[in-house]
Structure formats: structure tokens, C-alpha cells
Amino acid sequence: MSTSKVVLITGVSSGIGRAAAMKFAAKGCRVFGTVRNIATAKVIPGVTLVQMDIRDEASIEHGIQAVITQAKRIDVLVNSAGVTLLGATEETSIAEAETIFDTNLLGLLRTTKAVLPQMREQRAGRIVNVSSVLGFLPAPYMGLYSASKHAVEGLSETLDHEVRQFGVRVALVEPSFTKTNLDLNAPQTAVRIAAYDKERGVVSQAIQSAVQKAPEPDAVAETIVDAALGVWKMRRTPRGEASLLAKLRRFMPAGPVEKGLRKTFGLG
Numbered sequence: 198m199s200t201s202k203v204v205l206i207t208g209v210s211s212g213i214g215r216a217a218a219m220k221f222a223a224k225g226c227r228v229f230g231t232v233r234n235i236a237t238a239k240v241i242p243g244v245t246l247v248q249m250d251i252r253d254e255a256s257i258e259h260g261i262q263a264v265i266t267q268a269k270r271i272d273v274l275v276n277s278a279g280v281t282l283l284g285a286t287e288e289t290s291i292a293e294a295e296t297i298f299d300t301n302l303l304g305l306l307r308t309t310k311a312v313l314p315q316m317r318e319q320r321a322g323r324i325v326n327v328s329s330v331l332g333f334l335p336a337p338y339m340g341l342y343s344a345s346k347h348a349v350e351g352l353s354e355t356l357d358h359e360v361r362q363f364g365v366r367v368a369l370v371e372p373s374f375t376k377t378n379l380d381l382n383a384p385q386t387a388v389r390i391a392a393y394d395k396e397r398g399v400v401s402q403a404i405q406s407a408v409q410k411a412p413e414p415d416a417v418a419e420t421i422v423d424a425a426l427g428v429w430k431m432r433r434t435p436r437g438e439a440s441l442l443a444k445l446r447r448f449m450p451a452g453p454v455e456k457g458l459r460k461t462f463g464l465g
Contacts, residue, residue, distance in 0.1 A: 198312065202426065203268040205261075207231045207251055207308055208278025210238055212377035213327060217275060218244045218419035229264045250279050251304030252313075258297070261311040273425045274312045275325045276305040281379055283401060284386025285393040286340035293386060294341045302343035306352065313360065322365040323371040325424045326353045327417075330373045330434070330442045334454075337462050338393075338400045357431065368424040369432045373439040374404070381408055396464065403463040412437065 208214035209230030218230045222243030231249040235307045238246055245267070249260030264271060280300045282293060309324060316322030331339060331347035333347040350369060357367035374380055383404070389397075412435075420435045434440040446453055459465060 199441055202226045202272040203229070203264075203270050203272050204273040204275065204425065204434065205229045205231070205247075205264055205312065206275040206277055207249070207304075209241060209244065209246070209256050212379055213372070213375060213414045213417050213421070214275075214277035215241060215420045216414040220415075220418045220423075221273075222420045224426070226273075226426075227268055229268070231260060232278070239444060243417050251308055252299055254307055257307050257311045261308075261315075269313055271315050273323045273325065274309065274316075275327070275421055275425060276308055277327045277421075278304060279327065279379070281339070281342045281383045282386065283338055283383045283397075283404070284388075285338055285390065286396060288386040288388045288390050288393065289341050290386070290388060297341045297345050298348070301342070302348045302352070302396065305349060309356070313365070316360075316365045317363045320364040322360075322363075323429070324353075324356070324360075324365065324367045325421055326367065326369055328353070328369045328371045330371050330439050332369070332371055333446055334442060334458065336460075337464060338397055338402075352377070354431065366429045368430060370417065370421050370424050371432060371434045371439055371443065372417040373435070373442060374407045375414050375417055376411045377414055378410060380404075380411070399463040403461065407461075 204226045206214055206218050209218045210232050218228050218241050221228045228244045229247050230244045231247050233250050235246050235248040247260045249265055251257040280297055282297055326349055328349050329346045331343040332350040336343050353367050353369050416435045420433050424433045434443045
């Protein structure tokens with residue numbers, strides 16, 4: 198395994214992205230990490246911070262060009278930046294839905310499109326998209342987040358078929374709940390419909406409890422490194438709950454899986 202890979206990771210301010218950047222740096226990779234505001238970002242030893250907003254094409258072009266100018270190539274792109282939202286689907290405004298998709302799907306697409314010309318030219322590369330177990334499972338009251346991750350999965354599988362002719366492969370990492378600020382401080386929909394109050398409250402409590410007990414992002418970061426530098430595999434789930442859920446989804450009948458999922462979220 199090469200230790201001189203040039204790795205670009207989006208969203209390294211905190212959580213999974215930050216942990217992944219540190220793991221890649223520890224492996225000896227040359228790591229660039231994107232942040233929205235470099236002036237307020239915390240330094241990560243061994244990581245060059247790049248100011249970039251994945252919702253802004255001009256910002257992305259500038260950031261990617263800065264990396265290529267310095268490193269002459271990009272071997273790995275990790276699309277880690279993302280946002281979440283808690284609330285009933287009926288409570289979710291179109292503007293809130295657009296915000297989620299603009300970051301989780303279109304932000305990923307913008308960054309990928311900006312990096313691919315370089316990867317095609319060098320005839321090699323690996324793109325790792327951080328999805329979620331909600332990319333293959335539903336989660337009550339997280340409909341738009343789940344929809345965005347389902348979309349990431351479909352895009353990633355399709356893209357992999359298209360770019361492997363250039364020596365580029367695409368992989369997915371599907372974590373379960375992880376103890377990060379993103380999950381601990383998940384924003385809620387602005388609109389509240391009283392009919393959903395009881396169930397929403399139960400689900401919200403179940404999610405908070407799951408996040409409090411969840412592992413730190415290190416295990417997910419290790420899985421991302423494996424997906425980027427190891428033998429190619431379309432999907433990787435961190436050890437523990439995520440791997441178990443993936444097996445249940447693939448091998449168990451839909452009825453028991455649905456019943457178990459409802460129980461997990463306190464819906465009986």
C-alpha cells in the first residue's frame with residue numbers, strides 16, 4: 198500500500214471528516230482537507246487546509262486547482278461533508294429539502310466533477326463517498342436525509358461503472374449513528390405539526406440515546422482509509438451495528454427487518 202497518496206477530504210472541521218484526515222496523515226499520505234472558513238478552522242497536524250464551500254462551484258474550482266497546483270495530482274477524493282435534519286416528511290419545507298440535497302448530493306456531485314478531469318488524465322483514482330446505513334434503510338422522521346443518502350448510493354454505483362475505464366473506482370462507506378456534533382446537534386424542521394408531536398418526540402429521544410452510546414468517529418475513519426487505499430470494494434460498513442444492519446437488510450425477510458427498525462426508534 199502506497200503511503201504517498203494525495204488525498205482530498207471535504208468537511209474536515211469536525212467529526213468523521215476530521216478523524217479521517219488524521220488517519221490518512223498518520224499513514225503518510227499528503228492530505229488536503231476542505232473547510233468553509235479557513236480563518237476559524239482548527240489546525241490538523243499533517244493536513245493542509247483548503248477553503249472550499251461544496252455548495253459553490255467557483256469555490257470548488259478554486260480549491261481543487263489549489264490542490265493540483267501544490268501536489269500535481271489527486272489520488273483519492275473523500276466526499277465527507279454533509280448535513281442532516283430531523284422532522285416528519287410532511288413538516289419538511291421544500292427549502293429545507295433543497296438545502297439537504299444541495300449539500301449531501303449536489304455538493305458531492307460538484308466536487309466529484311471538479312476532480313474527475315485530473316483523475317482521468319492520470320488514469321488512476323479512488324472516490325470514496327460517505328453514505329449511511331440510511332442509504333439502504335429508512336429512518337422515521339429523517340426522510341429527506343435518508344432520501345439524500347439513497348441518492349448518493351445510486352449515483353455512486355452508476356459513476357463507478359462509467360469511470361472504471363479510466364482506472365478510477367468509486368466506493369461507499371455506510372456508517373450507523375456516530376458520536377459527532379452532526380448527530381448530537383441535528384437540526385429540526387422549522388414547521389411542527391401537532392399530530393406528529395408524540396411520535397416525533399419518541400424518535401428524537403431514541404436517536405439521541407443511540408448517538409450518546411455510539412462509537413467515536415475513529416472506526417468510521419479507519420473504514421474510509423480502507424475504502425480509499427485497500428482493495429476496491431463497492432460498499433464498506435464499519436464493524437458493529439452498521440455491519441449488522443447491512444447483513445439484516447440483505448438476508449432477512451422485509452417484515453422482521455421493518456419490525457426491528459420500528460422497535461429501534463421506539464415505535465413498537
